[in-house]
Amino acid sequence: MSQVTKSSMKKISLEKVVLNMGVGKSGDVIEIAKRALDEISGKKSCARNAKETQRDWGIRKGEPIGAAVTIRGNDAVELLKRLLEAKGNAINGKSFDNFGNFSFGIKEHIDIPGVKYDPQIGILGLGISVTLTRPGFGIRRRSKHKASVGKTHIITSREAKEYLTKEFGVVIV
Numbered sequence: 049m050s051q052v053t054k055s056s057m058k059k060i061s062l063e064k065v066v067l068n069m070g071v072g073k074s075g076d077v078i079e080i081a082k083r084a085l086d087e088i089s090g091k092k093s094c095a096r097n098a099k100e101t102q103r104d105w106g107i108r109k110g111e112p113i114g115a116a117v118t119i120r121g122n123d124a125v126e127l128l129k130r131l132l133e134a135k136g137n138a139i140n141g142k143s144f145d146n147f148g149n150f151s152f153g154i155k156e157h158i159d160i161p162g163v164k165y166d167p168q169i170g171i172l173g174l175g176i177s178v179t180l181t182r183p184g185f186g187i188r189r190r191s192k193h194k195a196s197v198g199k200t201h202i203i204t205s206r207e208a209k210e211y212l213t214k215e216f217g218v219v220i221v
Contacts, residue, residue, distance in 0.1 A: 057201075060148070060180050060182055060203060061180070061181055062125055062178070062179075063185075064119065064120045065119045065131070066119075066178075067088060067116065067117050067175075068114060068115075068176075068177070069084065069114055069116070070175070071113065071115070072107070073106075073113060074112045078113075080169055080172070081114070081115040081172060082094070082115045084157055084166075084172050085116070087166075088163055089123075089127060091117050091119055093115050093116060093117035095112035096114040096115060096116050097109075097111060097113065098111050128178060128216065129216060130160055130161050133160075134159040134161065135154065137219060139152055140152070141209070141220050141221060144209060145205065147202060147203060148205075148207070149177065149178065150177075151175060151178070154173060154174055155173045156171045157171065180203050180208055185197060
């Protein structure tokens with residue numbers, strides 16, 4: 049009578065959800081994007097600066113060109129449910145990487161349940177990046193004795209898809 053026990057260290061959980069709006073230029077549009085992200089997430093968003101100069105597009109290094117907000121914990125779980133509902137609870141299989149992360153986009157932010165159209169904001173698209181984690185992943189980021197996560201402990205794309213299907217009822221297309 050062999051009983052299969054699953055290690056508690058292998059339990060996958062949601063680490064964070066990052067919402068990003070790239071508007072490509074500074075000024076009032078950054079404030080509009082920040083306001084839209086604040087309305088969607090309920091948290092305060094911040095501007096993201098250009099990492100390098102792009103002369104053809106008229107962008108200088110350090111100039112704000114987008115807005116982003118990171119949500120963690122139970123707020124992230126509730127927000128992800130709303131965002132997946134806006135996508136029809138379907139995610140493309142190519143959206144997953146080999147480390148337990150996946151990303152998708154929403155063309156119109158007013159598709160998200162609970163978000164109403166505001167004429168001052170208009171209609172904006174956004175990108176969503178989701179990071180999954182396991183106990184022990186903090187070993188990569190701690191200040192003393194950093195180490196890499198072992199091959200058998202890394203979240204594969206298959207495991208991430210199974211987690212999303214089981215926890216959120218998502219269909220992988």
